[in-house]
Amino acid sequence: MDVYVSGCLDGGTQWKFKIKECPTAWYAGLPDCPCNYATVQSLGQTTVPFGKWEDCRSSSEKFHYGATYEARWLPVAKLSPGQQCTYDANGKLITAGIAAGSPDKASPKSCGYSDFINSVGIFIGCNSSQHCIQDVQPWMTGNATTIPCWQYLRDWPVNNKLGCVPNKVSDIEHMKTMIGNMTCEEATLLIKKAKETGFPVIDADLRKFIIGEPVTLSNADIKIRLQNWRTVNLCPSFPTDPLCIVLNKAIANMP
Numbered sequence: 001m002d003v004y005v006s007g008c009l010d011g012g013t014q015w016k017f018k019i020k021e022c023p024t025a026w027y028a029g030l031p032d033c034p035c036n037y038a039t040v041q042s043l044g045q046t047t048v049p050f051g052k053w054e055d056c057r058s059s060s061e062k063f064h065y066g067a068t069y070e071a072r073w074l075p076v077a078k079l080s081p082g083q084q085c086t087y088d089a090n091g092k093l094i095t096a097g098i099a100a101g102s103p104d105k106a107s108p109k110s111c112g113y114s115d116f117i118n119s120v121g122i123f124i125g126c127n128s129s130q131h132c133i134q135d136v137q138p139w140m141t142g143n144a145t146t147i148p149c150w151q152y153l154r155d156w157p158v159n160n161k162l163g164c165v166p167n168k169v170s171d172i173e174h175m176k177t178m179i180g181n182m183t184c185e186e187a188t189l190l191i192k193k194a195k196e197t198g199f200p201v202i203d204a205d206l207r208k209f210i211i212g213e214p215v216t217l218s219n220a221d222i223k224i225r226l227q228n229w230r231t232v233n234l235c236p237s238f239p240t241d242p243l244c245i246v247l248n249k250a251i252a253n254m255p
Contacts, residue, residue, distance in 0.1 A: 021240035024111035026081055027157070029105040031073045033085035035093050035164035040071040040085060041155045041214065051075040051082070057112035059086050059099075063113075064123055066099035066170035075107050080132050082107025083159060092167050093160065097189055098149070106130035141183045149184035152175060171212050178222060180253035193243050195213045202229050223254040 001019055029049060043053035043239050059070035067086035084101035086094045094100045105179075108131040109114070111221070115129040116136065117186045121141070126132035137145045139152055149172060170191050172179050179187050194202060194210035206225035210217040226247055235244035 005082045010235075019079055024106055027159075030081060030083040030103055030159065031166075033083065033093055033159045034162040035162055037069045037071070037091035037093075038088040040087075043071075046073070048051065049075065050077070054111055061189075062117070062207065063136070064094075064099045064101065064170075065192050066097065067094055069099065070111070070122045072108070072111055074110065081105055085159065088167060088169060094167050094169045095158060095160045096166065096168040096173070097171035098153075098184055100153075102153075102156035102158060104131055104132040104136075104156075105173075110213065139184045141185045146183055148181040149179060149187045150181075152184050168212065174212060175210065177219070177220075177255070178226075178250050178253050182246065182249055187251065188248050189242055190250065201232055219255050221245060223251060226251045226254065 031046060031049070031051075031053070034043070040053060042054045045052045054072050054074055055074055056070040056221075059067035063072070064086050066088075068089045069091065070088040071085050071087075072082060082104040084104060086095040086099060088094055108129075111124075116124055116126050118124050126137060128180060129136075135156070137143050138147045139149075140146060141187070141194075142227040154173075170188070172187050172191075179190075181191075191210060194207050197207070199207070203225040204223065205215050205217055206229065209217055209222065228246045230244065230251065233243060233247065235241065237247075238244055
């Protein structure tokens, strides 16, 4: 809880309180993410709360684009909340952005996504997986529980209770106007395509902006560069292409 002294009222002190995390939040009480991957690898069974840490090794590029390593805390009780921590190539905890780990309302039984992602990375449906229904579908596009990415990152917050060095990877905060109410799946596609596509297909400064590198661009500059990217990507001829759909949304979001 943060407390701010906001002034005096009728001769007394008026206090303003800001609750940073409700103690009854569904993710309250989960084990904290260690700052280093090497540390989390050495952890095992826990008793408060009952569960175990599991080294997942490689992180999912689909759901946490930009992360290299992943670890999960899995509860003993079925369908209980679990913890997820992701790390960069140097083994440092990712503390913000799409690449950061997110707690799970219904923890999976183990690492991996084989219940709803096939061997080539295609989503095949949640079936009976509560983890998929409660934690994955809101992240994705085109279902009844879909929510904006900014809301997902707020409601499934990354754990940095140990005060690890800030480490943003695949962040969207600097481009929240452009992202608007895109889902995290759509925002991930935009970041992935920008990072993996070179000039002249994408403008070099627009690429820097999207992946979070220092660059100075006005909203008008960004919009023009997005429009050029859409044209070069032949979107007028392929309007249902996933990137074209995302680019159209990004352009419409820019003032």
